[in-house]
Amino acid sequence: MTPPGSPAPSPPGWPLAGHAPAFRRDPLGFLRSAANSGPVVRLRLGPFVYHLVTDPALVREVLQARAANYARDGRSARQMRLVTGESLLSTEGDTWRRHRRLAQPVFHSQRLAGLAATTVAACTETIDRWSDAARKGRTLDLVAELSRLTFTIAGRSLFGADLGPHAGAVEQAYPVLVDELFRRSRALAALPAWVPTPGHRRFHRALAAIDAIVAELIAGRRRAPAGRDDLLDALLQARDEDGSALSDAEIRNHAVTFLLAGHETTASTLVWTLALLDQNRPELDPVEAELDTVLAGRIPTLADLPRLTRLDAALQESLRLFPAIWLAERRVLETDTLGGCTIPGDSGLVVSAYVTQRLAAHWPDPDTFRPARFSGRTPPGLAEGFLPFGAGPHQCIGQHFALLEARLALATLLSRFRIHLAGEFPAPLAGITLRPAATVPVRIELR
Ligand code: HEM
Numbered sequence: 234m235t236p237p238g239s240p241a242p243s244p245p246g247w248p249l250a251g252h253a254p255a256f257r258r259d260p261l262g263f264l265r266s267a268a269n270s271g272p273v274v275r276l277r278l279g280p281f282v283y284h285l286v287t288d289p290a291l292v293r294e295v296l297q298a299r300a301a302n303y304a305r306d307g308r309s310a311r312q313m314r315l316v317t318g319e320s321l322l323s324t325e326g327d328t329w330r331r332h333r334r335l336a337q338p339v340f341h342s343q344r345l346a347g348l349a350a351t352t353v354a355a356c357t358e359t360i361d362r363w364s365d366a367a368r369k370g371r372t373l374d375l376v377a378e379l380s381r382l383t384f385t386i387a388g389r390s391l392f393g394a395d396l397g398p399h400a401g402a403v404e405q406a407y408p409v410l411v412d413e414l415f416r417r418s419r420a421l422a423a424l425p426a427w428v429p430t431p432g433h434r435r436f437h438r439a440l441a442a443i444d445a446i447v448a449e450l451i452a453g454r455r456r457a458p459a460g461r462d463d464l465l466d467a468l469l470q471a472r473d474e475d476g477s478a479l480s481d482a483e484i485r486n487h488a489v490t491f492l493l494a495g496h497e498t499t500a501s502t503l504v505w506t507l508a509l510l511d512q513n514r515p516e517l518d519p520v521e522a523e524l525d526t527v528l529a530g531r532i533p534t535l536a537d538l539p540r541l542t543r544l545d546a547a548l549q550e551s552l553r554l555f556p557a558i559w560l561a562e563r564r565v566l567e568t569d570t571l572g573g574c575t576i577p578g579d580s581g582l583v584v585s586a587y588v589t590q591r592l593a594a595h596w597p598d599p600d601t602f603r604p605a606r607f608s609g610r611t612p613p614g615l616a617e618g619f620l621p622f623g624a625g626p627h628q629c630i631g632q633h634f635a636l637l638e639a640r641l642a643l644a645t646l647l648s649r650f651r652i653h654l655a656g657e658f659p660a661p662l663a664g665i666t667l668r669p670a671a672t673v674p675v676r677i678e679l680r
Contacts (some may be wrong), residue, residue, distance in 0.1 A: 241275040241284055241574035251277025257419060260663040261559070264588050273574040276583075281308075283581040284565075284574070287589050289618035291572050295563060295584060297615070297625035303563035305329070305627050307581055310562070312417045316410050316440065318486040321630060322494060333630070335479055336487055339467040340630055345637055347462050348390055349535040352638050355385045356645040357532070363650055367677040372655050375504050375673040379642075383500040386638055387492050392450050393463040399446040403492070409439035411497065415664045447485050455481075464491065491631070498557035499635050501668040503642055506551035507652050508659055508673065509602045516604055517647075519543045521680070524648040533644040538637070541644055546604035548639055549612065552621040554602060556586035559667040561623060587667065589618045651678040 244267050246252040255263045256278060264285060267274045272288030286295055295303045306325040314323040321332045359382050366373050384404050388396040396403070413436040454465055468484045479487070510517040523543045527533075533541075561584045568578040576582065591599040595618040596606070606613075613619040622629035629635070646652070653676045659669035 238570055238575050241273045242270040243275040244270050246277055253278045264585050268588050273572045281581055283583050284576050285583050292584050293615050300625045302566050302569055304566055307562040307564040309418055312414055317490045320486040320490040322490050335471045339464050340634055351389045352386050352641045353532055355382055356642055360649055363677045367679045372674045375675045376669055379500040379503045383496045387496040391464045391488055393461045395450050403443055406439035406442045409435055411665055447488050451481050451484055495631050497666045499638055501557045501666050502639055505555040506548055509551050511654050512658055513602050520547055528648050533641055538640050546607040549607040550604040553590045555667050556621040557666045559587040559663055560585050586620050651680055
């Protein structure tokens with residue numbers, strides 16, 4: 234037991250680079266093994282000191298109880314600002330509170346019925362494409378397929394039909410932004426984005442393309458406020474307590490944020506769930522049986538979801554093993570003590586859902602896919618070490634949106650198809666999201 238106020242234990246590292254080489258080589262493996270040193274571990278990434286906090290009770294202190302001392306505007310939020318400007322993902326304090334207040338109603342539960350309809354319509358297009366691939370025995374890349382699906386759903390939920398003609402351009406530009414954010418997040422000292430390297434030029438071209446399209450969509454809606462039931466409309470209608478509305482620049486930042494935060498996260502979650510179910514046939518059988526009983530061949534609706542408990546347990550277990558947002562960074566404002574260890578002010582701190590959700594003390598046999606952990610009980614929360622959507626003031630604003638979309642998409646696809654991995658189980662890449670490191674070829678079989 235560490236005496237109060239002593240430095241946290243630290244795994245062996247290099248004199249100058251500290252733990253940076255090990256972290257860069259294998260971030261997930263390194264953080265998991267570092268967590269063996271204690272519930273609070275001191276890491277040195279080059280010149281930066283970060284504490285990794287893994288114990289659920291201490292994670293709760295950081296994200297919830299003492300959230301005011303753990304600001305979200307660390308290095309990764311500053312990088313995020315390059316893409317999203319001042320946004321929910323990149324600010325803290327009063328600016329963040331105003332954004333959160335204005336954006337919250339956009340995700341109101343009454344809007345979820347519209348989202349369900351959008352999801353099912355987009356899934357129907359996927360059904361057509363997959364049926365064709367199944368008949369022709371063609372292999373598909375699950376990552377590309379599900380990214381396209383979630384991008385279509387996010388785009389239509391935000392902009393309704395208006396995005397249609399621009400969807401291809403935006404879909405192509407986004408990965409360029411995500412790749413640059415990922416590259417910068419791994420570099421200890423990234424060049425300023427204005428330095429005209431080829432990569433930066435590509436990044437600025439992609440950002441300009443998205444900005445031009447989003448500006449056109451906002452201007453079009455201002456000219457003809459059609460009263461549509463999409464997120465753009467909700468952002469245009471949003472009013473602060475003093476009656477002020479969001480500016481065009483703020484609406485642009487929200488729109489770019491929702492597309493960024495909302496599509497790769499859900500796509501990766503779907504890929505992991507389908508891959509895990511294919512590799513664990515005894516877990517897939519009851520899910521298929523449940524779908525056959527509840528849907529009897531129909532396309533699912535919102536009303537079917539409460540009865541799809543096996544499917545939901547598989548989804549939650551997949552979010553436990555592969556949480557799309559695997560790392561959350563905070564900046565420590567004032568020196569604090571956590572678990573008896575001193576956490577110096579003005580240092581960094583990280584919480585990893587990936588590591589906490591695989592702690593053997595809380596999750597017996599932690600690496601095994603076992604949906605029964607989530608069956609027939611109130612869903613576990615932070616106290617049990619389950620935090621795929623974070624916790625506290627910065628908890629995911631799109632959580633209900635994401636869960637609804639994932640459940641409906643899985644129900645639609647699994648009730649029609651068997652999806653078989655054509656190769657090995659995908660290796661994870663801890664990028665901006667936790668996603669497969671390479672393409673995931675699958676064979677599709679009609680059920
Ligand atoms: C399976 C899908 C998703 C997962 C696993 C996920 C996870 C998370 C997590 C863990 C956080 C907290 C990060 C932190 O504490 O620093 C977060 C925040 C956020 N998420 Fe999600 N998310 C998902 C889908 C979505 C969707 C669909 C949207 C929007 C359409 C969205 C928008 C956001 C935003 C704006 C924030 C920042 C909230 C704030 O700081 O006030 N996410 N998400």
